Amino acid sequence: xxxxxxxxxxxxxxxxxxxxxxxxxxxxxxxxxxxxxxxxxxxxxxxxxxxxxxxxxxxxxxxxxxxxxxxxxxxxxxxxxxxxxxxxxxxxxxxxxxxxxxxxxxxxxxxxxxxxxxxxxxxxxxxxxxxxxxxxxxxxxxxxxxxxxxx
Amino acid sequence: xxxxxxxxxxxxxxxxxxxxxxxxxxxxxxxxxxxxxxxxxxxxxxxxxxxxxxxxxxxxxxxxxxxxxxxxxxxxxxxxxxxxxxxxxxxxxxxxxxxxxxxxxxxxxxxxxxxxxxxxxxxxxxxxxxxx
Numbered sequence: 601x602x603x604x605x606x607x608x609x610x611x612x613x614x615x616x617x618x619x620x621x622x623x624x625x626x627x628x629x630x631x632x633x634x635x636x637x638x639x640x641x642x643x644x645x646x647x648x649x650x651x652x653x654x655x656x657x658x659x660x661x662x663x664x665x666x667x668x669x670x671x672x673x674x675x676x677x678x679x680x681x682x683x684x685x686x687x688x689x690x691x692x693x694x695x696x697x698x699x700x701x702x703x704x705x706x707x708x709x710x711x712x713x714x715x716x717x718x719x720x721x722x723x724x725x726x727x728x729x730x731x732x733x734x735x736x737x738x739x740x741x742x743x744x745x746x747x748x749x750x751x
Numbered sequence: 752x753x754x755x756x757x758x759x760x761x762x763x764x765x766x767x768x769x770x771x772x773x774x775x776x777x778x779x780x781x782x783x784x785x786x787x788x789x790x791x792x793x794x795x796x797x798x799x800x801x802x803x804x805x806x807x808x809x810x811x812x813x814x815x816x817x818x819x820x821x822x823x824x825x826x827x828x829x830x831x832x833x834x835x836x837x838x839x840x841x842x843x844x845x846x847x848x849x850x851x852x853x854x855x856x857x858x859x860x861x862x863x864x865x866x867x868x869x870x871x872x873x874x875x876x877x878x879x880x881x882x883x
Contacts, residue, residue: 606852606853607850612822612823612825612851613823616822616823619819649849652847652849652868653866653868654762655766655869656763656766668810672812730810730812731786731808734756734807736785736790736808737790737805
């Protein structure tokens with residue numbers, strides 16, 4: 601068993617840069633192996649270390665980041681679903697839609713219809729999509745607050 | 752005015768709950784669905800039972816940018832007190848927790864820093880003993 605005793609600043613920095621690279625999909629999407637290699641890791645070691653530090657594999661992290669970015673583009677822009685798909689690094693509309701639906705619980709078109717409606721000429725992300733700090737507690741009904749509290 | 756609520760942003764509320772309870776040993780306090788997210792808080796069985804820590808989603812891009820910048824610089828975003836930091840660090844490492852700073856003495860306090868696997872570095876500290 602490989603035991604990593606402590607994550608030194610240099611190693612932390614390399615992992616953080618690798619994480620940034622997983623979100624680069626403008627020109628071409630780097631494979632996890634390529635990101636590992638350019639960050640100075642073997643693929644096996646990179647995936648294990650990434651998961652230990654960030655709680656999910658590089659692939660899982662990238663998929664989640666793609667869906668998050670897609671949500672923002674669907675609300676804030678008029679890009680077609682196909683263009684949103686390509687803007688987040690997918691070449692297949694089918695794969696993108698499937699991933700989006702699986703993660704969000706509704707297809708990209710449905711999500712846009714639900715959250716973009718009536719936002720006006722300069723849309724911004726609604727509070728339900730990006731809750732402000734501590735604002736979620738305002739969404740609890742009084743009855744729920746007192747009946748569910750375990751304190 | 753009372754300080755009874757603190758909060759920390761997390762990448763994923765479900766994973767955060769698992770880490771903060773199963774690994775760190777906090778107990779779930781409130782877990783109430785609010786739209787797509789949850790009003791999710793934990794309390795410490797070792798501390799005051801009505802002091803809560805909210806595990807908040809970091810869906811706001813500005814919040815995420817801040818969190819990532821702090822992480823990259825090795826700066827913890829929360830600190831928890833323990834009685835025996837060496838034993839605690841050993842227990843956490845056995846549970847797979849990755850440390851960026853092993854327990855070390857700095858002035859009157861001994862501290863360590865680890866990743867909470869939800870986007871944050873967390874500081875753990877042992878205060879000076881009474882009389883020292």
